Amino acid sequence: MTSADGFPASFYGEPGTLGLLANGISAFLVLLQNFNGAHTGVPAQGVEDILAGVHLILIGGVCQLFAGFLSFRKYDHLSGTSFVGYAALWSSYGATRIFLGGSTPISGNASFIEDHNSSLGNMSFPEDSNVSLGNPGWVSPPISESAIAGLVPYILLSFILAFCSATVNYIMPFVFGAITAALVFEAVGLVGKWALVVSGVMELLILLFAIYGSTALLIKGVSQRYVLKGFGNPLFNVLLLGTANSSSSQSLGQEKKKNTKYAEPMALGFFCDTVSPFIFAFYCFGYVQSFAVGAVWISIISAAQLLSSYYGYLRQDCYQTTKFGLHSMYWLVKAWEEFVLSVLMDGRVQAGAREAMVGDWFFLASAVIFCVVSLNMDTLELLHNGLFLLLTVSTISQIPLGGYYVFFGVACSLFTALSLYGTFARLINTIAEKSLILVGPQPVATDRLQGAFSLLRCCIRQDPTKRVTAELPDSLFYLTNGVAALSAIHASQPDQSFLHLTVPWVLISGAIIQVYVSRLQVLGGRRFGSVIPTFYAAIWATWTWFRFAGYLLDISAGLAYGFTAGAVAFLVINGFLMLIAAYVNLVLLALTTIMEIILVCFLLSTLNRLPYQLEIAMLAIFSIICLYGAFASAVNCIFSKDLIPMGPPVIKDENKKEVEPPPPCPLAVSRLTSGLRGIAQLLEQGGVCGIPTDTVYALSASCKNPSSIERLYNIKDRPAEKPVCICISSVEQLVAAKPPFSPLLWEFMRNVYPGGISCIVPKGDWLYKLGVGPAYDRVGTKDSIMIRVPDHTVTAHLCEMTGPLAITSANPSGEPDSTNHDMVVTRLGHKIQGVLCDGESNEVVASTVVNCLKIEEGTISILREGCVPAVKVRQIFDRVKNSMM
Helix, strand or coil: CCCCCHHHHHHHHHHHHHHHHHHHHHHHHHHHHHHHHHCCCCCCCCCHHHHHHHHHHHHHHHHHHHHHHHHHHHHHHHHHHHHHHHHHHHHHHHHHHHHHHHHHCCCCHHHHHHHHHCCCCCCCCCCCCCCCCCCCCCCCHHHHHHHHHHHHHHHHHHEEEHHHHCCCCHHHHHHHHHHHHHHHHHHHHHCCCCHHHHHHHHHHHHHHHHHHHHHHHHHHHHHHHCCCCCCCCCCCCCCCCCCCCCCHHHHHHCCCCHHHHHHHHHHHHHHHHHHHHHHHHHHCCCCCCCCCCHHHHHHHHHHHHHHHHHHHHCCCCCCHHHHHHHHHHHHHHHHHHHHHHHCCCCCCCCHHHHHCCHHHHHHHHHHHHHHCCCCCCCCCHHHHHHHHHHHHHHHCCCCCCCHHHHHHHHHEEEEEEHHHHHHHHHHHHHHHHHCCCCCCCCCCCCCHHHHHHHHHHHHHHCCCEEEEEEECHHHHHHHHHHHHHHHHCCCCCCHHHHHHHHHHHHHHHHHHHHHHHHHHHHHHHHCCCCCHHHHHHHHHHHHHHHHHHHHHHHHHHHHHHHHHHHHHHHHHHHHHHHHHHHHHHHHHHHHHHHHHHHHHHHHHCHHHHHHHHHHHHHHHHHHHHHHHHHHHHHHHHHHHCCCCCCCCCCCCCCCCCCCCCCCCCCCCECHHHHHHHHHHHHHHCCEEECCCCCCEEEEEEECCCCCHHHHHHHHHHCCCCCCCCCECCCCCHCCCCCCCCCHHHHHHHHHHHHEEEEEEEECCHHHHCCHHHHHHCCCCCCCCCEECCCHHHHHHHHHHHCCEEEEEEEEEEEEECCCCCHHHHHEEEECCCEEEEEEEEEEEEEEEEEECHHHHHCCCEEEEEEEECHHHHHHHHHHHHHCCC
């Protein structure tokens, strides 16, 4: 394939290069310390450990995180999940080493060196060491025990990544497999130094495989072809894992599209939901005595889970954005709650403090919401939400403390097992682009669920079919404020243990996660959307500092008056926000109004005149409003309809006229000859247009114009290594070009064309006779080309008018197929030159791709099962082959 200005094909290999190198170098750093510790018998200490930790965070963490970003940007779900997951692993390694280095006793302590056990590259504490970190009453935790709790889930997940990558190429499986083996022996190294040597050998293999793989990808990115072996061919075909159940696929309602790339970031979310509960389970069952290191590991993996939420937002997936944002907030809050209890307060069980906490009830109510909104999704999703509900039930503060940790540990174990299965299922199904791994049918039909939600509209008049421009982060905004408000409720005479616990609950949910929500609102472009969450993040951060941390630090009267002035400023600013909310809806107006009363209570608390009963009532009402707002926002956004009322705006903009905005591109009606001619003229002029086919809508470009095909790649964000196919009007048009096909191939194509099948055939000069022209190098691969003959009258006439068209599905790469011309206009109308409108597609999935390159040997292979079942394709081929014998 030749290069051209503006064609970014040479950059698509870079994410894999960076990710593999980051893994290799990180493994090499651990290798050096393992070999040194095994040789000298003295573990690394102090500055050496700190430097190793910093390098692991910068190289294995930050650099690999960028590789994950770029991989998701090019819609590579497997590499994105792998690189972000391993970035969290190496960052946790590095943080643990820094923790160890900063906790090392004064040099010369012989007993420490003699008793120092090996762990993650020789990391642990002796059982009798008492190393202080600034708190005279705190005994250092056994880091080796804490680290093993994080190692085990990464071992299991790394094995899954190695297995899944074997369906894509045969370099990444060896890299990820070597990482899996290295992690196993790192864990064994806790009890025997011999395992560190074996682990070092595995880490050397990681480095060697990573160097070869990154070199192969770099050369491929520059030359646009595979020079070194290892990429482009899988170890085994993913289709061997099973066959999709077509009946269950068709029962998925809104999610029935077979293109499971819709769930790409979900694998990362399930990945993170495997690590966090496993660490908690280790702690709850008594294998870890302190949660200091565990809190760090969970914090890092929770940050990765926010990335899953973020990529759900970029895909306009409200459900995933909110779900994994909520899960990340839950794990962060629970981790730092246990950190406060186990480290700062010298014990896990604090009866009075736990009974005072009520924030868990909001998490429980939120979990119920997600169980309800996932009823029309697959069974796996509903079960996952059901187990999260069990998790929230198990952490209710009023549960008798005798069984608290056992209940929580069992719930975490079940949630870990299902999340591990979910990670595997989402990865494999997305690679195969169909449901090979069982995820279960849809429990409730989408129409029935929408009808149930519509019953809540009775309180106001509104059109149930009206589509709304739902803001994706709104539901998460309400959830963060609801958790913060309910967690801030306390008695009039709070004890010190309760105040310790309140800090992570209010600060993490109300301030830290809400800053993330504010960022999403900025990306969404809403005029005032980022103002309210940013301001409320400042309120909860200030609230935490004065009401809780201030109590512990005994803030002086003079400084308290400074908070009084700040509270007055908050009151004034929130008054303006109430005015903004009046232009939005009743729920937001009620929320800001109650917040005004809460701020009055905050002002009175700075003057020691706080009526606690009023504050408790307002915080409770605020939480209820948040719960309703989260539920309504999630449902309306997921279904893109006003199903649950948020209330009309109190103040309406009279100057705003209801004017139908002009379409972003010319629209032509397929049943009109003038419309067909108009699209044909745009294509011949070098434009890219959306057209209907017998399956889903497609983007098309004339094969006579190479630059238009390049624009097609850029518009769709399609990786260059994924070639586009050509569409012709009939088999007779292909016969006229006289390609040197075998009689079996000709007969097979005559039996499947026209129809929803794409045949991959040998490429050759016959394409010039077909009319491909100068775009020969832009379609297909070097040796093959995929041919489509749609069973669609409009498309056939269009191809007769323009000649062969380069086509690909009309959706941004990695997103669901477009099954209506409105979807094409909404998603890509601002980038293309026209759309041929033909209403709903006859099929909701793309064509079935059949590899016919070895048909002369009597074999074909199904590369993608689409609207035509693979069984039917094979039946046609067997019938044709038998008839020619």
